[in-house]
Amino acid sequence: MDELREGCPWDRKQTLESLRNLTIEETYELADAILDQDLVGIKEEIGDLMLHMVFYARIASEQGAFDIGDALNHVCDKLIERHPHIYGDVLVDDEEEVKRNWEQIKLKSGKKSVLSGVPNSLPALVKAYRMQEKTKQVGFEWEHANQAWDKVQEELDEFREVVVDPKASVKDRQEEFGDLIFSLINFGRYHDLDAETCLALVNKKFKKRFEYIENHADKEVEKMTLQEMDKLWEEAKSA
Numbered sequence: 001m002d003e004l005r006e007g008c009p010w011d012r013k014q015t016l017e018s019l020r021n022l023t024i025e026e027t028y029e030l031a032d033a034i035l036d037q038d039l040v041g042i043k044e045e046i047g048d049l050m051l052h053m054v055f056y057a058r059i060a061s062e063q064g065a066f067d068i069g070d071a072l073n074h075v076c077d078k079l080i081e082r083h084p085h086i087y088g089d090v091l092v093d094d095e096e097e098v099k100r101n102w103e104q105i106k107l108k109s110g111k112k113s114v115l116s117g118v119p120n121s122l123p124a125l126v127k128a129y130r131m132q133e134k135t136k137q138v139g140f141e142w143e144h145a146n147q148a149w150d151k152v153q154e155e156l157d158e159f160r161e162v163v164v165d166p167k168a169s170v171k172d173r174q175e176e177f178g179d180l181i182f183s184l185i186n187f188g189r190y191h192d193l194d195a196e197t198c199l200a201l202v203n204k205k206f207k208k209r210f211e212y213i214e215n216h217a218d219k220e221v222e223k224m225t226l227q228e229m230d231k232l233w234e235e236a237k238s239a
Helices: 002-007 009-013 016-035 039-062 068-082 095-108 124-136 145-164 170-189 195-216 226-238
Strands: none
Touching (some): 016 039, 145 170
């Protein structure tokens, strides 16, 4: 990185801001490789992301802010502080108690809200799941899964009503649809289902099946009837 930063025009030009979108792209490439269970790809994408971390640290060191050692020492200190059941004398019974302790320690260290550690720019599905996980640690949670399901049914009824209401605004429909999705994400958590991962798997399945239609059609897809496409769709499911 030192050599690239000094000798390569492109590397020399980069800033913390210019690397941001590239890092996001690399993160999604790692996420894709994980879904594909592609260990070779995971190895490659981990390397790409580590390169970015080194790059950020090099730029920060040029500004006299910190270097890669400072960043790693900081996370080590944080892990020690937030694992008193490993590095201290605190006793815990299970994973849930570990997570509750983690959130309490964060609040004691200056965090103003349980939700303050959830990035604003997270994808909405991931953010909803993370916020629900965070608030669960302080007791803001249904006692039983069937209560969460009742909430799904309630939100579904409200969404149906607003969709057919001629007086409802676009914003009204958006909010009710959002409430429905949020409640489904919450219900899924009770069954250890992560909405982002579930939807990613369905997207992958949909893409594969629709591409089967495109590849096995005897004419252009836009000239096919829905019935013709559906027949190939069922073939794709069997295949």
